[in-house]
Amino acid sequence: MLGLVPARERIVCVEDSPELAPAHPHVVRLAARGGNSEGAGEVALRELVRQSLRMRPDRVVVGEVRGAEVVDLLAALNTGHDGSAGTIHANSAAEVPARLxxxxxxxxxxxxxxxxxxxxxxxxxxxxxxxxxxxxxxxxxxxxxxxxxxxxxxxxxxxxxxxxxxxxxxxxxxxxxxxxxxxxxxxxxxxxxx
Known part of the structure; x- marks a missing residue:
């Protein structure tokens, strides 16, 4: 990745559980967190995707899109964060539009x-x-x-x-x-x- 993404660019990785480890010098990692037994303290993936846009990212990478956070990922991809990415589960590439x-x-x-x-x-x-x-x-x-x-x-x-x-x-x-x-x-x- 280092060869394709200039070192001066900031990559923000947003995930449910930290798995991504890009070989790049300027990475910010955000991980979602579940709430306690009373439901307090939760930090949802959707909120992290929205907050990532305030961190002046050059690229946003969402580790796994499983729900409503797809709306925020698409918003991020349409606001000048060219080269951003997300992971989505589908049976094949042809079935991605239906999953989206x-x-x-x-x-x-x-x-x-x-x-x-x-x-x-x-x-x-x-x-x-x-x-x-x-x-x-x-x-x-x-x-x-x-x-x-x-x-x-x-x-x-x-x-x-x-x-x-x-x-x-x-x-x-x-x-x-x-x-x-x-x-x-x-x-x-x-x-x-x-």
Whole structure:
């Protein structure tokens, strides 16, 4: 990560339980906390995501989005924190839009509002799988695409790369991913040189 994120940038990691350990010199870690037996002292993940924006982050990373905090993550991604990320559980990259819609509903976000927020902020979805021996690996990479229909924006994750696909014809999303990488990576290299 150090090679891709300039050392001067602040990364704020927000998690239910501390697991992320990016190899970067400027990381702030926030962990949620449950309340005591009377319910006092709770610090919810959703509140931490909101508070992280007051810490002047360059990037916000939410360790695991399981509920209404998706609304705050999408707000963070749409307020100039380019290169931020979050983890979400879904059966495949293609099913991420449906999972986001379900979580957005928990946070009171309408379908059209969620679609607009996602379309403006999430560009790439990386699917990770666990092998039989317990090790995790990148299984697929997809790009978020939108089409407009009578109901509004329709979100899809188009495959761009699949583990073990070999030298077959590149999937439709590959051109979009290549374009994103061409436009984003030179900017990273330029800021590293400064």
């Amino acid at each position: 819609a379900a979580l957005g509903a928990l946070g009171g976000l309408s379908g059209p509002a969620l679609a607009a927020q996602v379309a403006a902020s999430i560009h790439v979805v990386i699917g990770v799988r666990r092998d039989l021996d317990g090790r995790r690996h990148v299984a697929e990479i997809g790009v978020v695409t939108t089409t407009r229909d009578a109901a509004g924006l329709d979100l899809r994750v188009e495959p761009a790369w699949t583990h073990g696909a070999g030298d077959t014809e590149p999937p439709a999303g590959r051109k979009v991913l290549d374009s994103l990488l061409r436009t984003r990576l030179p900017a990273v290299a330029e800021t590293e040189a400064r």
